Amino acid sequence: MSVLNRPAGTTAPSWRRFALHAALAAGAFVTVYPLLWMTGSSLKPENEIFGGSSPVPGNPTTEHYTEGWSAGGDFGTYFLNSLTISVLAVIGNVLACSMAAYAFARLDFRFRKLWFALMLATIMLPYHAVLIPQYFLFHELGWVNTILPLVIPKFLATDAFFVFLMVQFIRSLPPELDQAAAIDGCNPFQTYRRLIFPLLRPALVTTAAFTFIWTYEDFFSQLVYLNDSSQYTVPLGLRMFLNSMGDSSYGQLFAMSVLTVLPVFVLFVLFQKHLVEGISTGSVKG
Amino acid sequence: MSASPRTRVRVRARHRHNGWGYLFLAPWLVGFFLLVLGPMAASLALSFTDFNLFDPPKWIGLDNYRQAFFDDERFWNALRVTFTYVFASVPARLAFALAVAMLLNRGVRGLRVYRAVYYLPSLLGGSVAIAVLWRQLFGSDGLLNHFLSWFGADTGHSWIADPDTSLLTMIVLAAWQFGSPMIIFLAGLRQIPQELYEAAELDGAGPIARFRAVTLPLLSPLIFFNLLLQVIGAFQAFTPAYVVSNGTGGPSDSTLFYTLYLYEEGFTQFHMGYASALAWVLFAVIAVFSAIAFLSSKYWVHYADVRS
Numbered sequence: 382m383s384v385l386n387r388p389a390g391t392t393a394p395s396w397r398r399f400a401l402h403a404a405l406a407a408g409a410f411v412t413v414y415p416l417l418w419m420t421g422s423s424l425k426p427e428n429e430i431f432g433g434s435s436p437v438p439g440n441p442t443t444e445h446y447t448e449g450w451s452a453g454g455d456f457g458t459y460f461l462n463s464l465t466i467s468v469l470a471v472i473g474n475v476l477a478c479s480m481a482a483y484a485f486a487r488l489d490f491r492f493r494k495l496w497f498a499l500m501l502a503t504i505m506l507p508y509h510a511v512l513i514p515q516y517f518l519f520h521e522l523g524w525v526n527t528i529l530p531l532v533i534p535k536f537l538a539t540d541a542f543f544v545f546l547m548v549q550f551i552r553s554l555p556p557e558l559d560q561a562a563a564i565d566g567c568n569p570f571q572t573y574r575r576l577i578f579p580l581l582r583p584a585l586v587t588t589a590a591f592t593f594i595w596t597y598e599d600f601f602s603q604l605v606y607l608n609d610s611s612q613y614t615v616p617l618g619l620r621m622f623l624n625s626m627g628d629s630s631y632g633q634l635f636a637m638s639v640l641t642v643l644p645v646f647v648l649f650v651l652f653q654k655h656l657v658e659g660i661s662t663g664s665v666k667g
Numbered sequence: 668m669s670a671s672p673r674t675r676v677r678v679r680a681r682h683r684h685n686g687w688g689y690l691f692l693a694p695w696l697v698g699f700f701l702l703v704l705g706p707m708a709a710s711l712a713l714s715f716t717d718f719n720l721f722d723p724p725k726w727i728g729l730d731n732y733r734q735a736f737f738d739d740e741r742f743w744n745a746l747r748v749t750f751t752y753v754f755a756s757v758p759a760r761l762a763f764a765l766a767v768a769m770l771l772n773r774g775v776r777g778l779r780v781y782r783a784v785y786y787l788p789s790l791l792g793g794s795v796a797i798a799v800l801w802r803q804l805f806g807s808d809g810l811l812n813h814f815l816s817w818f819g820a821d822t823g824h825s826w827i828a829d830p831d832t833s834l835l836t837m838i839v840l841a842a843w844q845f846g847s848p849m850i851i852f853l854a855g856l857r858q859i860p861q862e863l864y865e866a867a868e869l870d871g872a873g874p875i876a877r878f879r880a881v882t883l884p885l886l887s888p889l890i891f892f893n894l895l896l897q898v899i900g901a902f903q904a905f906t907p908a909y910v911v912s913n914g915t916g917g918p919s920d921s922t923l924f925y926t927l928y929l930y931e932e933g934f935t936q937f938h939m940g941y942a943s944a945l946a947w948v949l950f951a952v953i954a955v956f957s958a959i960a961f962l963s964s965k966y967w968v969h970y971a972d973v974r975s
Contacts, residue, residue, distance in 0.1 A: 398775075401770060401773060401775055402775065402776075402777075404770060405767075405770055405771070405775065405781050408767065408785070409781055409784040409785060412784060412785055412787075412788060412843070413784055413787060413788075415800060415804060415810070415843075416787070416788075416791070416800075418810060419800045431808045431813075433813070434810055434813045434814060477694040477695065477698075480691045480692075480694060480695075481691065481692055481694065481695035483691055484687075484688050484689075484691035484692040484695075485692075488683075488684040488687055488688040488691060489682050489683045489684050489688065490682045490684050490685045490687075490688025490689060490692075491682050491685055491688075493682075493688065496692065496695075496696070496699075499699065500695065500699070503699070503703055505895075505899055505953070505957060506703065506707075506950075507899070507902065507903055507946075507949055507950055507953055508903065509903065509926060509929055509945075509946040509949055509950070510706075510707055510710055510946050510947065510949070510950040511702065511703055511706035511707055511710065512706075512710075512933070512946060513706075513709075513710050513713060513933055513939050513942055513943050513946065514705070514706035514707075514709035514710050514713065514943075515702060515706050516720075516933075516934075517709075517720065517939075518701075518706070520720065534698060534702055536694060537694050537695065537697050537698025537701070537702060538694050538695040538698055539698045539699075539702055539703065544695070568687070569684060569687040569691070570687070570690075573691070594790060598791075598793055598794040598795075600793075600794075600795055600905070600906040600909070600910075601905050601906065601926075601930075604909075604930075605930075605934060615795075616794065616795040616906075619795045619796060619799065620795050620910055623795075623799055623802075623910065624913065628802070628803075628806065628808075631803050634799050634803075635799070635800070635803075637796075638795075638796035638797075638799045638800060639796070641794070641795070641796045642791050642794060642796045642797075645790060645791060645794070646787075646791075649783075649787065649790055653779075653783055656786075656790075657782065657786070657850055660847050660850045660851060661850055661851065661853075661854035
């Protein structure tokens with residue numbers, strides 16, 4: 382590597398590098414402090430939560446977790462419902478978006494450019510513009526209070542930014558691969574299944590991780606479509622718990638809050654690289 | 668695409684995969700017509716009706732829009748709250764994003780750790796759990812007041828319950844989630860050739876001049892991209908305000924985000940015709956903003972292949 386290509390800063394005097402690290406570390410500390418404090422406070426006795434700003438519990442206890450779990454309705458069911466919806470949403474997005482993306486990126490058919498432009502336009506469309514007729518449609522189908530309105534749209538590739546992400550990825554694959562497959566006698570379906578789908582893996586992992594996290598955290602559409610507490614998901618259950626507790630027991634509220642973000646945190650740690658790359662390619666909202 | 672007449676004729680003559688193409692596109696096409704285009708047209712039509720989901724819609728012409736614009740203070744209040752939120756939180760978020768990205772781009776060791784830590788709030792910030800946390804942080808007994816008491820400040824003030832500061836806590840929550848535009852900026856900064864900075868430095872440009880002459884123009888496509896997506900997203904913000912205010916948009920409607928008002932009209936009052944009109948006003952506002960962004964972009968967005 383030539384001297385010219387060195388990133389700026391490596392030649393800076395050491396006190397400047399130290400100042401840079403100090404600034405970044407201080408900023409990072411302030412950024413995660415609320416999360417650390419909530420986690421720490423969930424392990425503190427109630428009177429200690431309001432007593433101090435330190436995230437470290439003086440007398441750690443797990444009582445908020447056990448009490449919150451039994452007091453907060455039926456968190457086991459909430460987690461199961463959320464998991465079901467999120468996993469189905471992942472399957473739907475991975476299949477439907479990759480199919481649409483393969484068509485847009487590799488197949489040659491009439492009006493392809495028109496459909497592609499319309500698909501891109503839907504990325505900017507606010508959900509509310511379609512909300513009420515969608516609700517009416519699902520109501521007429523008898524799907525309100527079921528998970529279908531939350532899951533079926535994913536099997537119809539309505540999350541356009543994932544289609545776009547995959548189109549970008551497929552376009553970066555050498556077209557000679559498709560041609561070779563065609564010469565070997567593969568029809569487009571076989572090319573998709575045996576060649577494109579496996580090669581698309583990094584984009585599929587990104588899609589799966591974001592779909593899971595966003596579906597799991599989604600509050601608005603679950604609030605709209607799920608009214609029966611047996612259908613409640615994690616966000617709805619937590620909000621009902623908050624309503625019933627008011628500001629009276631932050632220990633239990635924090636404990637359940639920490640539990641609900643734990644799956645997202647684990648996915649974040651496992652798939653950090655894919656999430657960052659998905660955002661970096663500039664096609665994923667956030 | 669610049670195709671010669673001959674190739675254009677050839678392309679028009681054959682679309683090799685008409686059948687396969689539409690087969691693969693079928694799920695998307697069904698979704699597009701049934702869940703996007705159809706509902707858009709239907710919500711426009713419903714916005715001219717009185718509709719409560721159970722009785723057939725009754726045509727009332729422009730009455731919903733007339734009521735919203737001339738007879739509905741809460742509509743104007745919701746617009747005011749939402750505009751304040753959008754035009755305070757998006758610049759704050761993008762400024763943090765760009766500043767931290769520039770620090771991270773200085774060849775710092777431990778980049779991945781810093782990047783992960785700064786990104787985390789973006790992933791969690793929209794959840795109900797964080798809204799629960801926010802209620803405590805800015806409550807009268809909350810963490811913020813505890814810090815302020817170190818400096819002898821009054822400790823009993825609830826930032827959530829005071830209509831003058833409740834919206835501010837929502838803006839702070841939004842600014843905290845600067846991680847995802849930060850990652851986009853960081854990816855863009857890494858594409859800027861170091862030689863440009865060195866050339867500018869040789870010409871005697873200081874840090875501020877280098878930022879204005881090199882960083883800003885070369886990053887402008889990403890600034891445009893982030894600005895557009897963040898504004899569209901911010902107009903639709905819902906969860907934090909709903910959870911923190913117990914679904915009311917209070918105190919005194921000070922956090923009555925537009926989407927909260929729309930939800931209340933549509934799904935608790937079942938004024939679905941009126942809510943459809945509200946949705947189309949929101950759609951129009953977002954479309955106008957996007958149009959302004961696109962039309963103005965030729966004056967301030969520079970693409971790499973254009974000499975400047």
